[in-house]
Amino acid sequence: MRRTERYPTIGDANSLWHIYKTVPFFKVAKNFFVIQMSRYTPFISFKNFLFRTFLKMKVGEKTSFALMVMPDVMFPERIQVGDNSIIGYNTTILAHEYLIDEYRIGDVVIGKNVLIGANSTILPGVKIGDGAIVSAATLVNRDIPPGVFAGGNPVKIIFTKEQMEQRQSSRSNVP
Numbered sequence: 001m002r003r004t005e006r007y008p009t010i011g012d013a014n015s016l017w018h019i020y021k022t023v024p025f026f027k028v029a030k031n032f033f034v035i036q037m038s039r040y041t042p043f044i045s046f047k048n049f050l051f052r053t054f055l056k057m058k059v060g061e062k063t064s065f066a067l068m069v070m071p072d073v074m075f076p077e078r079i080q081v082g083d084n085s086i087i088g089y090n091t092t093i094l095a096h097e098y099l100i101d102e103y104r105i106g107d108v109v110i111g112k113n114v115l116i117g118a119n120s121t122i123l124p125g126v127k128i129g130d131g132a133i134v135s136a137a138t139l140v141n142r143d144i145p146p147g148v149f150a151g152g153n154p155v156k157i158i159f160t161k162e163q164m165e166q167r168q169s170s171r172s173n174v175p
Helices: 015-022 025-040 044-054 161-172
Strands: 005-008 079-081 096-098 102-105 108-110 149-151 156-159
Touching (some): 015 025, 015 102, 156 161
Parallel strands (some): 079 108
């Protein structure tokens, strides 16, 4: 189960119609500008600086965001990425979701030494454990335990941590 805070919609319009009652317009505009700059810059340290300084994201040391990564434009401060992780090309990390009758906000916590494959989407309120690998084009709609290999739409565990360790040890035994 994802950990999100739920806010019902008041009135006859869907929750996105009331967006600027949820988050200030100028915050969204600033975040959009910063994110667009980061999406196109090839300089990883500059991206991390932008994310930490202007979006208030918690970004670990030596973490790498590939080109076109799209952090949440409304609540980027609810995203945390651990040390030495890689977020693959064109990945979207959401900390909010607007539905017809409500909107939800949740923290996204990505651990240390995590690899997120290209074109993945991470939904609000999930935690990805240390050392996990998420394959390309995955919809992460629930927590991912540490050390596993996961993928798919919706995400499923493909190899457990123990199976991953066994695969790595069998590779190291090959002459």
